[in-house]
Amino acid sequence: MCNQDNHIVVFEHEALRFDKGEKRISKPQFDALQKYYGSGVPYFKLIYNGVQFNEYVGVIQIGKTTIEVLPKADKNSNSTIEENKWRDILIGMMRSVGSFNIKSTSSSNLKIKPNSILDLYFEMFINEVEYILHSGLIKKYRKKKGNVLALKGSLQFNKHIQYNLTHQERFYVSHTTYDVVHQLHIILYQAIQLIKQINSNTSLHSRIGSLLLNFPEMPNIKVTESTFNKLIFNRKTEHYKKGIEIAKLLLLQYHPDISKGRNNVLALMFDMNMLWEKFIFKSLLKYKNSQSRITAQTSKYFWKPEKGNRSKMKPDIWIENDGESIILDTKWKNLNGYNPSPDDLRQMYVYHEYYKAQKVALVYPGVKNEKRNGLFLDPVSSNPIDKECGVITIEVDNNIKKWQENISEQFNDWLN
Incomplete structure (x- = not known):
C-alpha cells in the first residue's frame, strides 16, 4: 500500500495495480490514469487492473498521491537505499544536461530535501518568482475599457448610453493604462495558485503562501500552448524566462479531474533514452x-x-x-x-x-x-x-x- 505521505516509488518498467501487490494505486486513481492515457500520453501502458511504466521516468501526481518513477540499470533489490541512489542519479543527470539550469541571479542552492523531482521544480519556480518580486514587477501599457469618473481616452458612446443614463458623473471610455496586469504576470500567478493546490512538501508551504500574499491578484485566463508561443521577451523581461518556462511545464502538464475534482493529474516525465544520450554527449563534450x-x-x-x-x-x-x-x-x-x-x-x-x-x-x-x-x-x-x-x-x-x-x-x- 502507499505510505502515509501518499508517495509511491517505482522503477522503470514496473507495474502498479489496484487489486494486488505491495505497492498499489486505488481504483479511482487507476481510472484517472486510464482517462489520462486516453489523451495520448506515452508514459505507461494499460494492463489488467493497473498500469506498467516504460522508459519514461519522473513523477505523476494524482490528487494528493505522487507516483515517482525512477531509472534503474542494475538488478539490485528495490530498497529505500536503492531508491535514494537512483533519485540522486536522475537529478544529477538532469542537472548536467541543463534540465535544472537556473541562469538568473536567483540561482542559489536548492534548500529542501526533495521527495521527488517535482519538489525541485516547485522550489526552482518559487526561487524565480521570489527573485522577480525582489527585482520589482515590470509594468506594461494595455488597453482598458470601463467606467471612470473623469473623461480620458475615447468615449465609447453606445456603452456610455447603456450604462450611464442615470449616472451622469461617469464616463464609459477606452483608454491606455500602464500597470503590472499583463500576460507574464497572469501566467506566473496561475502557476503559483496551481502549486499551492498540489504541493505536498511542508518545507514549501510558507514560501508559497508568501508569494500569494506579495504577488498582485491577476485575472484568470485559459492558458494553452499558443499563450506561450505568443510571448516575446526583451531586455527588460529576460529575467522572467526561466520562471515562465517552469510555469509552462506545470500548467500545460496539469489535467484537472472535471467530473469529481479529486484526482487531478500532473505528469512531469522524461524519456530516459534521450536523457542518457544527452548525458553521454555532455560528458564527452566536457x-x-x-x-x-x-x-x-x-x-x-x-x-x-x-x-x-x-x-x-x-x-x-x-x-x-x-x-x-x-x-x-x-x-x-x-x-x-x-x-x-x-x-x-x-x-x-x-x-x-x-x-x-x-x-x-x-x-x-x-x-x-x-x-x-x-x-x-x-x-x-x-x-x-x-x-x-x-x-x-x-x-x-x-x-x-x-x-x-x-x-x-x-x-x-x-x-x-
Whole structure:
C-alpha cells in the first residue's frame, strides 16, 4: 500500500495495480490514469487492473498521491537505499544536461530535501518568482475599457448610453493604462495558485503562501500552448524566462479531474533514452580535447523517392577526431552480458558505411566498465571484414562529476 505521505516509488518498467501487490494505486486513481492515457500520453501502458511504466521516468501526481518513477540499470533489490541512489542519479543527470539550469541571479542552492523531482521544480519556480518580486514587477501599457469618473481616452458612446443614463458623473471610455496586469504576470500567478493546490512538501508551504500574499491578484485566463508561443521577451523581461518556462511545464502538464475534482493529474516525465544520450554527449563534450569536434543528432539524407520527402538517418553522437569519423549510439538498457540486438547492430553497420566511419560503438549503462569489440562479416564469405563495432558499458555512479570523468576515460581507452 502507499505510505502515509501518499508517495509511491517505482522503477522503470514496473507495474502498479489496484487489486494486488505491495505497492498499489486505488481504483479511482487507476481510472484517472486510464482517462489520462486516453489523451495520448506515452508514459505507461494499460494492463489488467493497473498500469506498467516504460522508459519514461519522473513523477505523476494524482490528487494528493505522487507516483515517482525512477531509472534503474542494475538488478539490485528495490530498497529505500536503492531508491535514494537512483533519485540522486536522475537529478544529477538532469542537472548536467541543463534540465535544472537556473541562469538568473536567483540561482542559489536548492534548500529542501526533495521527495521527488517535482519538489525541485516547485522550489526552482518559487526561487524565480521570489527573485522577480525582489527585482520589482515590470509594468506594461494595455488597453482598458470601463467606467471612470473623469473623461480620458475615447468615449465609447453606445456603452456610455447603456450604462450611464442615470449616472451622469461617469464616463464609459477606452483608454491606455500602464500597470503590472499583463500576460507574464497572469501566467506566473496561475502557476503559483496551481502549486499551492498540489504541493505536498511542508518545507514549501510558507514560501508559497508568501508569494500569494506579495504577488498582485491577476485575472484568470485559459492558458494553452499558443499563450506561450505568443510571448516575446526583451531586455527588460529576460529575467522572467526561466520562471515562465517552469510555469509552462506545470500548467500545460496539469489535467484537472472535471467530473469529481479529486484526482487531478500532473505528469512531469522524461524519456530516459534521450536523457542518457544527452548525458553521454555532455560528458564527452566536457572533457574533449581541442582537436576533436563532437556534434549530436547530425542528420544526413540517404534516400529520395520519385515523389515526396527525402528520408534521413540521425546517429546520436558524431565525433571527428584527427581526421577520423566516429559514431556513437546510446541505449539506456542493461545488456546483462548479452549481445546487442540485431536491429542495433544493423543500424551501426549502416552508420559505418554512410558516414565512412573508422569506428562505431553502442554505449550502455551497466554495473561495471566493459569494452567489447566485434567485426562485421562479409555478406558472401561470412569472414570478418575491417569494420569494427564496439560495445561500451559504463559503470553507473551517483557521483555525477566522477561518472562523467569515467565516461570520458572509457571512451578514450576504447579509441586507443
